[in-house]
Structures are given as C-alpha cells and as structure tokens.
Amino acid sequence: MNIRNKILTAVAKPFSLASLGSGEEVPVLLPFYHIVKDGEHPFQYNYRFPSISRFKKDLDFLLTHFDPISLEELYKGHNLRNTFHLSFDDGLRECYEVIAPILKEKGVPATFFVNPAFVDNHDLFHRYKAAVLHQFFAKQGVASDLQNTYADLLSLDQMAEDVGLDWEAYLQKESPYMTLEQLHQLEKDGFTVGAHSWDHPEFWLLDEEHQLDEIRESMEWLTANFSPAVKAFAFPFTDEGVSRDVFDAIRRERLCDLTFGTAGLKLDPEKKHYQRLAMEQDGFACASQLVKMEFLSFQMKRLVNKHVVKRE
Numbered sequence: 001m002n003i004r005n006k007i008l009t010a011v012a013k014p015f016s017l018a019s020l021g022s023g024e025e026v027p028v029l030l031p032f033y034h035i036v037k038d039g040e041h042p043f044q045y046n047y048r049f050p051s052i053s054r055f056k057k058d059l060d061f062l063l064t065h066f067d068p069i070s071l072e073e074l075y076k077g078h079n080l081r082n083t084f085h086l087s088f089d090d091g092l093r094e095c096y097e098v099i100a101p102i103l104k105e106k107g108v109p110a111t112f113f114v115n116p117a118f119v120d121n122h123d124l125f126h127r128y129k130a131a132v133l134h135q136f137f138a139k140q141g142v143a144s145d146l147q148n149t150y151a152d153l154l155s156l157d158q159m160a161e162d163v164g165l166d167w168e169a170y171l172q173k174e175s176p177y178m179t180l181e182q183l184h185q186l187e188k189d190g191f192t193v194g195a196h197s198w199d200h201p202e203f204w205l206l207d208e209e210h211q212l213d214e215i216r217e218s219m220e221w222l223t224a225n226f227s228p229a230v231k232a233f234a235f236p237f238t239d240e241g242v243s244r245d246v247f248d249a250i251r252r253e254r255l256c257d258l259t260f261g262t263a264g265l266k267l268d269p270e271k272k273h274y275q276r277l278a279m280e281q282d283g284f285a286c287a288s289q290l291v292k293m294e295f296l297s298f299q300m301k302r303l304v305n306k307h308v309v310k311r312e
C-alpha cells in the first residue's frame with residue numbers, strides 16, 4: 001500500500017487496527033486518569049479531570065470498541081489487539097469513593113498506582129501543595145505563578161507557613177488520599193495496586209541511583225503490604241530521560257514485572273515497559289475524540305518511523 005492510501009485508510013478508520021496490517025505491531029491502549037468527580041477540586045489546577053457522566057461515557061466508548069483486560073492479562077501478553085487496561089495515578093480518595101464503584105458496576109479491571117509517602121494522608125505531593133496554594137491565593141484575589149518542582153518543595157512549604165497554611169491540618173481535614181485499608185479493599189475487590197515512586201519526584205531531576213532508590217523503596221512497600229500477581233510500577237510524570245541502564249537495573253534486580261510511561265499511544269523498545277495515554281487533556285470533549293486522534297497520530301508517526309520511543 002502506498003503512503004497516500006495508508007493515510008486515507010487511517011483517516012477513514014481512525015482506530016481500526018486492522019488497517020495497519022496483521023503483521024504490524026500495535027501498542028495496547030492504556031488510558032489513565034487521576035480523579036473523577038462532579039464539581040470543583042483543588043487539584044483541577046493540575047488536570048482537566050472528567051465529571052462522573054463524562055467518565056461513564058468514556059468507559060462506554062472504550063467498552064464498545066475494545067475489550068477490557070486485567071494487569072495479569074497484559075503481562076501475559078497473549079493477543080492484546082483491541083484490548084485496553086485502565087489505570088489511575090496518585091491514589092486520591094476519589095479512586096475509592098467514585099471510580100472503583102463505577103468500574104465494579106461495569107466489570108472493568110484496573111490498576112491504581114500510589115505513592116507510599118502519601119497513603120493514609122501522611123504527606124502531600126508537591127504539585128498538589130502548589131495547587132492548594134494557588135487556590136488559596138486565587139481566593140485572596142492574587143494571581144500566583146508558582147514554581148512547583150520537587151526542587152522547590154522547601155519554598156512551597158515556606159510559603160504555606162508564611163500564609164498560615166498547615167499541611168498536617170489540611171491533610172486531616174480534606175484527606176485527599178486513600179487509606180491503606182481502602183487500598184486493601186480495592187485489592188480484595190480484584191483491582192491491582194501498583195507503585196508510583198515513593199513521593200512523586202520529577203525523575204529528570206534525580207540521578208540514576210536516586211531514581212532506582214525511588215523504585216526500590218516503593219516496590220518494597222508494595223510487596224510488603226499487598227500480594228499483587230503482577231508487580232507494576234508507573235513512572236511519576238513521565239519516563240522521559242530514564243536511561244536504558246535504569247531499565248537494565250530494574251530487570252537485573254527483578255524489581256518490577258511491568259513498568260509504565262506516559263508517552264501516549266507508542267511502542268517502546270524496553271521489554272515489559274508500556275506507554276499509557278493521559279485522558280485528562282485539554283481540548284478533548286470525550287474519550288472517543290481523544291482515542292481516535294491518538295490512533296490516527298500513531299498511524300501517521302509510523303509512516304515516518306516516529307511511533308517507537310527512543311531511549312539513550
């Protein structure tokens with residue numbers, strides 16, 4: 001098939017995997033979210049999360065065109081064509097209160113990636129601290145443009161102290177995160193719990209040894225507290241800049257069975273490492289639009305050989 005025909009086929013059937021030809025490898029669809037909620041949430045500063053009805057619509061779209069699979073099925077990797085596995089990052093309480101009941105009702109398996117440092121509301125992710133401060137300043141009519149990487153954690157804490165915001169009191173009052181008990185219940189209900197680093201640093205700011213510490217410590221916590229059939233780790237933010245040496249160490253030390261990035265619909269040269277698709281993106285009214293666009297974009301990238309993640 002020439003390129004023009006390939007593009008025409010791609011446009012005509014945006015997510016028809018058959019149009020790619022049977023011999024060609026296709027990435028499995030791995031959508032992920034953080035929050036599902038009606039109305040406001042302080043962390044809306046970070047993500048355009050869906051309402052409950054929008055989330056249900058997203059699920060209905062996915063279930064119409066793809067088969068839901070468990071993390072174990074993804075790990076085994078038999079016939080992943082037209083399948084999807086859902087995941088949810090950061091362990092926020094909406095996962096337990098809103099998301100899990102909907103998934104149970106619809107019979108959709110999922111994995112919840114959590115940071116041990118934040119489980120039971122012991123601490124707050126630095127980007128969420130920035131979001132809370134942002135909301136605080138907005139209420140005072142002050143526009144804020146906060147620096148909010150891991151490296152700025154001390155200045156975020158200082159700023160909170162200066163304006164009388166006590167994180168401990170905030171965590172107790174709002175309890176943004178799930179408890180360990182709730183996570184155990186999710187596991188009992190057939191969901192998988194995975195690790196998402198110890199405390200969600202920007203990995204690109206860490207050297208390889210510290211990256212590995214974050215992985216080791218969170219995976220140790222995971223196996224000490226849960227009995228996952230598949231030990232999974234999702235890189236916080238992105239796996240961009242994570243070197244092949246780090247992946248080699250993960251395999252050598254048998255730290256994880258599966259690892260995940262967030263590069264969207266792309267193939268990855270690392271074994272048992274998959275790319276997920278962020279569903280909370282600006283400018284898309286529903287999953288149908290976003291997923292179709294993503295498949296189309298994958299097919300375009302394949303034409304120019306940019307459909308596989310490159311890694312140093």
Ligand SMILES: [Zn+2]
Nearest residue numbers: 089090236237
């Ligand atoms: Zn995260």
